[in-house]
Amino acid sequence: MPGRSWEDIDIPAWAWERPQTQRLLRDRDVPGLLRLAQAHGASQTRIASATGIAQGRVSEILSGKRTVGSLQLIERIADGLGMPDHARILFGLAPRSPAAASAADSDLSGPLRERLDIASVDQSLIGLFEAQTQNLRLIDRKLGAHYLLAQSQAHVRQMHDLLRHSLPGPVRRGLAQALAEAASLTGWQALDSGRASTAWRYYEIAKAAARESDDATVLAHVSAEQVYVLLDSGREREALATLRAARNRSGTSLPALLSSWLWAAEGEVHAALGHEAETQRALEHAFSLLPPEPHDPSLPFLMLDHTHLLRWRGHCLAHLGHDEAIEDLTRALDGIAPLELGRAEAGLRTDLALAYAAHGDTTQAHRQARRAAELSDKSGSVRQRTRLARLLPQRRTSGGENVE
CATH class of the missing domain: 1.10.260 (434 Repressor (Amino-terminal Domain))
Structure with a gap:
């Protein structure tokens, strides 16, 4: 050259x-x-x-x-x-x-033709993509987004490219649904890595794919997950409006497990806004809708049972300064810690630290915050480290001990 x-x-x-x-x-x-x-x-x-x-x-x-x-x-x-x-x-x-x-x-015998040739998609290929997404999801729960974001982004790019070169019909809709779930996972990983604008872009990809798939359940889920980008950016009122729109658009056709998840998410947004009564009502709806057998193979993107709802309620109560948060979070910790879900445990211990600090128990607050920081460092969760810094600013006890 x-x-x-x-x-x-x-x-x-x-x-x-x-x-x-x-x-x-x-x-x-x-x-x-x-x-x-x-x-x-x-x-x-x-x-x-x-x-x-x-x-x-x-x-x-x-x-x-x-x-x-x-x-x-x-x-x-x-x-x-x-x-x-x-x-x-x-x-x-x-x-x-x-x-x-x-x-x-x-x-057309060069790169463009090759792209058109590889755009032949069938249900077995979609199944492989879905299995790959689920594997990424399970590894993410264990290790955190730090290890997987680049791999998840490549996974989404591959499906997105295939979708743009696929013919209309049931197979294309199936591929769009698989893409929506993968892009939503990647959006969540980007958010956990502290990349809000990147997360927003992947959720936009997820919503567009969900609309093309014509699956109201997937659209409701990815739209509601995007709310956390707004919530983490301090735009709580926009988050609440967006979440309500996602639920109202779907009407009463959603599975009970997803409806329970949506109400719990709304409770979290209300707690961030300081709406105590609305938080309690939303959480009551969430518990009432939770199925007796919450495992639903058709909703692999949801990990929700009674223990996780206890953790969610404890998170909301901790934000509102309620002592009852300690009981909920401690019970949830007993169920979650043995699963070795590092990011989930880090978030739970962050909430416990906040609840203990509000209760005046600075020794326990320090202990839980320190363990949450260790888990966040291990998983590479920028989001959890930011929460620790924001919710528990450094303070000193009467004995001069730092509480983080």
């Missing part, structure tokens, strides 16, 4: 032709492409210099701690890696050469 200097990255032409590299390009796997540059002698410092991206950010992209969504940033990476035109087309960018652009528009 004319004008390139000795500092530029030199990936040989044959490397761009390899099937593994072409897969990275089609999937827009930026960390994989940066590792390709490293394999051909480029250090992180050299990558940073060639792309104009700070070295620390390059390191975060390589480790999966940061994703790349900006088209401008993607263009800079393509330029910095010296990506040839045929690779740019696979990467979803316009070629630099006018001749290559004309060839790309007129030749």
Whole structure:
């Protein structure tokens, strides 16, 4: 490429032709492409210099701690890696050469035809996608979003690309439903990683896919989950209006388990607003609607039983400063701790710390906060660490002990 200097990255032409590299390009796997540059002698410092991206950010992209969504940033990476035109087309960018652009528009035997060929979807493939989403969901509950966000984003991109190249009909609707559930999970993982705007975008993908699937249950769930982006951003009133709209739009057709979940979520929003009576009424609805056998295979995205509702009620009561929160949360902790659900336990112990602090028991508040911080660090939950910092600002007891 004319004008390139000795500092530029030199990936040989044959490397761009390899099937593994072409897969990275089609999937827009930026960390994989940066590792390709490293394999051909480029250090992180050299990558940073060639792309104009700070070295620390390059390191975060390589480790999966940061994703790349900006088209401008993607263009800079393509330029910095010296990506040839045929690779740019696979990467979803316009070629630099006018001749290559004309060839790309007129030749369906190249990358575009390949995309159309792989868009053949059947129910067995959808089943595999759903199983993959469920595996990601189960691992997320155990380890947290920190380990999975990049993988979940790639999973969503693959389904989203297939959906855009699928024919209308029942199979496309099934794929849309699978995409909605996967995008919602990815939105939740992004929120847990402290990336509110990224979470919002994935929930928008989830809602659009849910509408195409024509599944009112999935649409109600993903719409209600998006409320937590508003709640975490301090927009409680908008969160309440959005949540009520999601439930009202679905009418009375929702499964009892999902209805119970929606009422519990509304109770949480009311608690954040300081609406004591409304919080209590919403939680009563949630408990009354919870089925005797709450496990529902048709709702794999919901993990809700009596123990989890106790935890939810304790969370709300802790926000309202009620001593009864300690009893609910302690009982819920007995049921959740043995399951080794790190993020859930971290949230529960954060609520316990808040409840004990309101009760005046600073020793227990400190103990629970410290354990919540340990679990949050282990799972990489930025959301829980932020909650700890916001709900339990550092304070001192009469003996000079810090309570966090």
